[in-house]
Amino acid sequence: MIYYFSGTGNSYAAAKYLADGLGEDLMDIAVAIKENKYEYTLKKDEKLGFVFPVYAWAPPKAVTEFVKNLELYYSGDPYIFAVCTCGASAGRTMDFFEKALEENGLVLDSGFSVVMPDNCITLFEPDSEEEVAEKLEKADQTLDNILRAVKLSWSDFFRVKKGKFSGVLSGVVSPAFNMGALKTKPFYVTDACIGCGLCEKICTSGCIEMTAGIPVWTQDKCNMCLACLNRCPVTAIQYGKKTEKRGRYVHPVYQNEKIGEMTE
Ligand SMILES: Cc1cc2nc3c(=O)[nH]c(=O)nc-3n(C[C@H](O)[C@H](O)[C@H](O)COP(=O)(O)O)c2cc1C
Ligand code: SF4
Ligand code: SF4
Numbered sequence: 001m002i003y004y005f006s007g008t009g010n011s012y013a014a015a016k017y018l019a020d021g022l023g024e025d026l027m028d029i030a031v032a033i034k035e036n037k038y039e040y041t042l043k044k045d046e047k048l049g050f051v052f053p054v055y056a057w058a059p060p061k062a063v064t065e066f067v068k069n070l071e072l073y074y075s076g077d078p079y080i081f082a083v084c085t086c087g088a089s090a091g092r093t094m095d096f097f098e099k100a101l102e103e104n105g106l107v108l109d110s111g112f113s114v115v116m117p118d119n120c121i122t123l124f125e126p127d128s129e130e131e132v133a134e135k136l137e138k139a140d141q142t143l144d145n146i147l148r149a150v151k152l153s154w155s156d157f158f159r160v161k162k163g164k165f166s167g168v169l170s171g172v173v174s175p176a177f178n179m180g181a182l183k184t185k186p187f188y189v190t191d192a193c194i195g196c197g198l199c200e201k202i203c204t205s206g207c208i209e210m211t212a213g214i215p216v217w218t219q220d221k222c223n224m225c226l227a228c229l230n231r232c233p234v235t236a237i238q239y240g241k242k243t244e245k246r247g248r249y250v251h252p253v254y255q256n257e258k259i260g261e262m263t264e
Helices: 010-022 029-034 061-069 093-103 129-151 166-180 198-202 227-231 252-262
Strands: 002-004 026-028 039-041 048-053 071-073 080-086 110-115 157-159 187-189 208-211 214-217 237-239
Touching: 002 010, 002 029, 010 026, 010 048, 010 080, 010 129, 010 252, 026 029, 029 061, 048 061, 061 093, 080 093, 080 129, 093 110, 093 166, 110 129, 129 157, 187 214, 198 208, 198 227, 227 237
Parallel strands: 002 026, 002 048, 039 071, 048 080, 080 110, 110 157
Antiparallel strands: 187 237, 208 214
16 A cells, blocks of 8 residues: 655656556545545555655654544554655655654654655745756656665665755754744735636545635635645746746646546
């Protein structure tokens, strides 16, 4: 089983590639949380994987909370791996994830990072088309190597791009992000909204509700996955003052598969 969490499709695409290569099933963590599906029984020799983005040099809080509460049934010693996708560097993301697993009595055998296009358009311009193409090509190679390592059940094996100042960034910026940067108040919708309801369906926090044909944010804080902001088909969702002039990013696999499924 591969559990994944994804706002704009990078982690979904990575998880799908690994699931296809390993012959494992895929489960969306946001859906599992919404549907209260915390129990899972691993079959004999089934591998357990987690794929998720890096948020402020740490795993998304929803992901660490999920693994802490996962009720896993298994026999023997299951092989467990994790992959974090990031725009540039992961800091101590994998250390934090490993600790969350340990709190649930589980041991992480291997951990990897994959650099993919940056989706954090509340802070930065998205990568250019050339940068996106280059990152996605390199990410395919990295994922190929990860698949090989996981197929061979390499243990105590970690390949994570921590980047510079990882201790400070993960130790200081990450708690500050979780304390103060998850606010939904700066979200607003422009007249461009066509009332399609996609944002409500894809919100990983389940906090968007269509009201009188337009989305309303019903909670003060959310996962800040930026799915709504990046994936609105008419760019009607904005966050604060800076996003009106910025481009958007969605992984091509997500665009083709998930939006097709979501709008059926
Ligand atoms: C709120 C937020 C914080 C982020 N923080 C980081 C970070 O600390 N380091 C980094 O390299 N990328 C960071 N990113 C970029 C994402 O980790 C990256 O684009 C990821 O692949 C997105 O995955 P997804 O498409 O599955 O949602 C951040 C993105 C968001 C939305
Ligand atoms: S996804 Fe965009 S167009 Fe569709 S309802 Fe949400 S804001 Fe409106
Ligand atoms: S409101 Fe937008 S950014 Fe926040 S969790 Fe929902 S989809 Fe993600």
